[in-house]
Amino acid sequence: AQRVTQPEKLLSVFKGAPVELKCNYSYSGSPELFWYVQYSRQRLQLLLRHISRESIKGFTADLNKGETSFHLKKPFAQEEDSAMYYCALIKFRNSGNTPLVFGKGTRLSVIA
Amino acid sequence: GAVVSQHPSRVICKSGTSVKIECRSLDFQATTMFWYRQFPKKSLMLMATSNEGSKATYEQGVEKDKFLINHASLTLSTLTVTSAHPEDSSFYICSAREEGTSGNNEQFFGPGTRLTVL
Numbered sequence: 001a002q003r004v005t006q007p008e009k010l011l012s013v014f015k016g017a018p019v020e021l022k023c024n025y026s027y028s029g030s031p032e033l034f035w036y037v038q039y040s041r042q043r044l045q046l047l048l049r050h051i052s053r054e055s056i057k058g059f060t061a062d063l064n065k066g067e068t069s070f071h072l073k074k075p076f077a078q079e080e081d082s083a084m085y086y087c088a089l090i091k092f093r094n095s096g097n098t099p100l101v102f103g104k105g106t107r108l109s110v111i112a
Numbered sequence: 113g114a115v116v117s118q119h120p121s122r123v124i125c126k127s128g129t130s131v132k133i134e135c136r137s138l139d140f141q142a143t144t145m146f147w148y149r150q151f152p153k154k155s156l157m158l159m160a161t162s163n164e165g166s167k168a169t170y171e172q173g174v175e176k177d178k179f180l181i182n183h184a185s186l187t188l189s190t191l192t193v194t195s196a197h198p199e200d201s202s203f204y205i206c207s208a209r210e211e212g213t214s215g216n217n218e219q220f221f222g223p224g225t226r227l228t229v230l
Contacts, residue, residue: 097169
């Protein structure tokens with residue numbers, strides 16, 4: 001079964017320190033993985049996806065199929081990075097519908 | 113980016129009443145929309161997939177007669193919680209994928225609807 005695990009409920013770091021939000025997944029086949037972010041009082045929004053191999057707001061994430069991980073990293077945390085972060089994977093279906101399976105989320109708190 | 117709206121943002125109702133939540137794609141068409149439920153301090157749980165012009169697909173454990181979904185147009189899906197009970201109190205979130213974006217599985221999320229059943 002498809003599953004996404006985010007082991008940390010809360011992660012607190014000091015401003016300027018490196019950040020790593022962990023995500024492990026369980027999926028038979030080639031997964032398509034995303035990181036979504038939810039800032040305070042805002043809706044869920046896409047941060048980045050593994051197929052794009054892009055860096056958004058200084059964040060990067062590399063898919064490691066051997067370790068079935070997709071950890072989110074940033075070398076220097078900023079206060080504005082404080083938010084709830086969700087790792088998610090696409091649940092492909094024969095019907096063509098592609099809902100997301102979410103992890104439980106990690107709250108990142110960046111301390112000044 | 114594409115915008116998804118939800119209405120109402122917050123609703124309080126008495127036990128036994130029915131509540132309708134609307135999800136609209138404002139500047140794009142969406143054949144498929146998804147409804148999620150978020151419990152306090154927990155993740156988003158997929159409830160059902162809403163398909164324009166056909167029946168919704170419900171996830172295991174979600175009562176289709178309890179949570180009625182209607183996707184009457186390419187920009188609107190509605191979720192009706194029938195005979196609501198306090199245990200239905202939750203945060204309901206919809207998302208939509210823009211049509212014509214083959215290979216791009218990005219979903220756009222609504223702001224959510226907070227339902228409180230007294």
